[in-house]
Amino acid sequence: MAEIKREYDAALHNSLIAAAENLSMRLELAAAEETRAASVEAAVREITASTSGVMTELNDKLAATERRASQLEARAVAVEGLAASARTDAEACKEAVERSKAVHAQLVERLAGEQKWLSQPGAKHVVDIDIGPYAEEIQEEDGEDAGRVVEAPPVVEA
Numbered sequence: 001m002a003e004i005k006r007e008y009d010a011a012l013h014n015s016l017i018a019a020a021e022n023l024s025m026r027l028e029l030a031a032a033e034e035t036r037a038a039s040v041e042a043a044v045r046e047i048t049a050s051t052s053g054v055m056t057e058l059n060d061k062l063a064a065t066e067r068r069a070s071q072l073e074a075r076a077v078a079v080e081g082l083a084a085s086a087r088t089d090a091e092a093c094k095e096a097v098e099r100s101k102a103v104h105a106q107l108v109e110r111l112a113g114e115q116k117w118l119s120q121p122g123a124k125h126v127v128d129i130d131i132g133p134y135a136e137e138i139q140e141e142d143g144e145d146a147g148r149v150v151e152a153p154p155v156v157e158a
Contacts, residue, residue, distance in 0.1 A: 117123055 118127070
């Protein structure tokens with residue numbers, strides 16, 4: 001029995017030593033964790049302090065960039081409005097040019113007709129006839145037609 005007691009005491013002693021070592025290691029690990037946490041906190045405070053100026057500067061730049069983007073968007077809207085107005089004006093000008101071309105073609109055609117009429121025999125004598133002013137009754141009857149260019153009557157060839 002003494003032998004068992006010695007073995008039991010030796011095992012108990014070894015387990016107490018192991019438990020003490022385990023407790024010691026746990027205390028060391030806890031202390032190391034506290035040291036690590038304190039170091040991390042200190043590093044975060046240091047980084048935050050050192051970057052706060054940079055962050056403020058970056059935030060200011062971001063705000064300025066956003067203001068500039070807003071201004072540019074407003075200008076783009078204004079330019080798009082001007083472009084639409086310019087397209088409308090250009091279309092109106094194209095239509096005016098087409099109308100002018102049509103009037104020009106009519107005038108060229110009429111001029112050719114008048115030149116043809118003037119080239120016929122006797123046309124010069126008709127042009128040289130002085131008919132004088134209209135009588136008042138005729139002028140009143142003409143009203144808005146007074147002074148309007150009238151096409152020459154067709155020449156009847158015999």
